[in-house]
Amino acid sequence: MKRIYVNEKWCLGCHLCEYECAFAATGLDDMVKALKGRPIHPKIRVEDAGEVHFAVNCRQCKDPVCVRRCISGALTKGEDGVVRIDREKCVGCLTCVLVCPYGAVMPAPDGHAAMKCQLCTDNVCGEPNCVRHCPNQAIVFEERA
Amino acid sequence: MKYVIIGNSAAGVSAVEGIRSVDKEGEIVLISDEPFAAYGRPLISYYLLGATDRSRMNYRPADFYEKNKVQTMFGVRAERIDPDAHTVCFGGGNTTEYDKLLFATGSRAFVPPMSGIESVPERFTFMTMQDALDLEEALSPEKEVLIIGAGLIGLKCMEGILARVKGVAVVDLAPRILPSVLDAEAAAIVQRELEARGVQFLLSDSVARFDGKTAHLQSGRTCAFDILVVAVGVRPNVELVREAGGTVARGIVTDECQRTDLPDVFAAGDCTESMDVSSGTRRILALLPNACAQGFCAGVVMAGGERAPEPAIPLNAVGFFGSHILTAGSYEGECIAETYPDRCRRLFVKDGKLKGFILVNEPERAGIYTALIRRGTPLAELDEALLCKAPCLAAFSEKARAEMLAREV
Numbered sequence: 062m063k064r065i066y067v068n069e070k071w072c073l074g075c076h077l078c079e080y081e082c083a084f085a086a087t088g089l090d091d092m093v094k095a096l097k098g099r100p101i102h103p104k105i106r107v108e109d110a111g112e113v114h115f116a117v118n119c120r121q122c123k124d125p126v127c128v129r130r131c132i133s134g135a136l137t138k139g140e141d142g143v144v145r146i147d148r149e150k151c152v153g154c155l156t157c158v159l160v161c162p163y164g165a166v167m168p169a170p171d172g173h174a175a176m177k178c179q180l181c182t183d184n185v186c187g188e189p190n191c192v193r194h195c196p197n198q199a200i201v202f203e204e205r206a
Numbered sequence: 207m208k209y210v211i212i213g214n215s216a217a218g219v220s221a222v223e224g225i226r227s228v229d230k231e232g233e234i235v236l237i238s239d240e241p242f243a244a245y246g247r248p249l250i251s252y253y254l255l256g257a258t259d260r261s262r263m264n265y266r267p268a269d270f271y272e273k274n275k276v277q278t279m280f281g282v283r284a285e286r287i288d289p290d291a292h293t294v295c296f297g298g299g300n301t302t303e304y305d306k307l308l309f310a311t312g313s314r315a316f317v318p319p320m321s322g323i324e325s326v327p328e329r330f331t332f333m334t335m336q337d338a339l340d341l342e343e344a345l346s347p348e349k350e351v352l353i354i355g356a357g358l359i360g361l362k363c364m365e366g367i368l369a370r371v372k373g374v375a376v377v378d379l380a381p382r383i384l385p386s387v388l389d390a391e392a393a394a395i396v397q398r399e400l401e402a403r404g405v406q407f408l409l410s411d412s413v414a415r416f417d418g419k420t421a422h423l424q425s426g427r428t429c430a431f432d433i434l435v436v437a438v439g440v441r442p443n444v445e446l447v448r449e450a451g452g453t454v455a456r457g458i459v460t461d462e463c464q465r466t467d468l469p470d471v472f473a474a475g476d477c478t479e480s481m482d483v484s485s486g487t488r489r490i491l492a493l494l495p496n497a498c499a500q501g502f503c504a505g506v507v508m509a510g511g512e513r514a515p516e517p518a519i520p521l522n523a524v525g526f527f528g529s530h531i532l533t534a535g536s537y538e539g540e541c542i543a544e545t546y547p548d549r550c551r552r553l554f555v556k557d558g559k560l561k562g563f564i565l566v567n568e569p570e571r572a573g574i575y576t577a578l579i580r581r582g583t584p585l586a587e588l589d590e591a592l593l594c595k596a597p598c599l600a601a602f603s604e605k606a607r608a609e610m611l612a613r614e615v
Contacts, residue, residue, distance in 0.1 A: 110600035130495035164571025
């Protein structure tokens with residue numbers, strides 16, 4: 062399946078992917094109107110350590126440990142390979158946050174559930190909005206082994 | 207091939223998935239004394255809290271059993287197994303044969319002998335959906351509740367019912383709350399939080415005797431209550447294996463692929479002992495995530511497949527009224543701590559490796575720490591100072607990071 066991969070040496074640390082992620086989730090068509098003056102809660106996060114920058118989001122693991130450890134059955138891996146969370150079933154215990162080795166599942170801002178990247182299959186973009194707008198191709202959406 | 211699974215919770219359901227990942231056709235019979243499809247067992251407190259309901263508690267989709275071609279026998283209790291004849295006996299003299307058998311029998315609430323307990327009119331345990339339903343019927347805003355046990359089960363029960371009753375008091379023999387999950391410093395933070403919400407803790411104390419709706423404590427204090435919940439611990443359901451001649455220590459003894467020493471008999475989940483790689487000791491890890499991993503592994507191996515067993519460690523994700531407590535591993539060695547009035551990060555390092563952690567109200571990215579414990583990664587390979595500040599992938603080498611982020615995992 063196509064996944065998001067990181068080309069660390071090209072990451073500028075601009076954090077635009079975080080804004081594009083938050084914007085995609087709003088479903089609005091004007092980023093300024095959608096995000097201005099509001100805290101953002103992106104599902105992709107850029108780590109900055111001196112000169113090193115890179116983005117991290119869900120790896121859509123082949124054998125996802127979060128799915129197997131979920132206490133409520135809220136996390137599933139679809140036939141398309143995308144790992145999804147059902148907010149209605151999630152009780153916000155954060156077992157998934159406790160077991161994801163990439164730190165890519167996060168508490169949702171309302172505090173009642175977890176959230177994660179679903180490759181923009183859960184919004185109108187259809188394909189990862191972060192990748193589409195990365196100015197330096199530091200994240201790509203493609204097939205790799 | 208005919209598989210029989212006894213138990214329909216996390217380990218049993220995961221075993222079905224494990225079997226079907228290898229064998230799409232073999233016959234699967236699943237026996238459970240509970241009369242329901244599988245539900246997320248730890249959700250019973252969230253049910254009482256109103257954070258979920260029965261329609262959303264199903265652990266797998268409604269078509270799970272049909273899709274996986276599982277013949278279910280719900281509300282049926284397995285009474286005996288005959289390992290030579292490869293049969294399971296249940297009520298009415300009925301039996302079923304197996305080629306491979308899995309014990310996913312879980313654990314049950316333990317009620318120790320307590321003087322006068324039979325005089326208590328409304329008393330409950332808190333392990334199953336039925337327990338939650340029974341307790342719910344007794345709840346009312348004018349009633350006081352006494353919970354024996356300030357562990358995970360007792361305190362999650364407290365969270366579930368606090369707003370639905372007049373008050374909750376919790377007694378525990380230990381000097382701190384969540385004694386098996388938190389150290390004293392972290393427990394103090396959580397205890398303050400809960401006391402501010404009106405929970406009364408009676409610690410380093412126990413019930414000497416009950417007299418109807420009064421508990422007389424060892425300390426001489428008395429506690430009046432209407433409803434009693436006993437949550438002092440659980441005991442593994444091991445009797446059928448022991449009677450059949452299988453080895454049982456604290457729990458059912460298995461190898462790392464969940465085989466017991468009875469031929470073609472496996473066991474997984476709360477009824478078994480596991481090797482805790484964070485402490486290097488064998489213990490019962492009666493935790494849902496562990497049951498899942500073991501159940502899946504057992505299923506794969508029963509069906510003739512191969513799966514590298516996942517190293518087991520204690521894992522707890524628990525919270526109360528919006529707080530979040532994430533813990534993993536063992537609290538051995540040097541403690542690197544940052545403690546604030548309302549949150550803390552406590553890392554335990556021994557022999558150059560992370561052995562455990564306690565994060566109170568600092569949940570972000572905790573899984574990065576968990577993976578270090580599970581894998582036994584030497585901290586010398588990482589930027590330890592960076593890692594101690596917060597879990598991050600920046601603490602790894604560029605090569606290690608590329609392994610994680612630039613290829614399929």
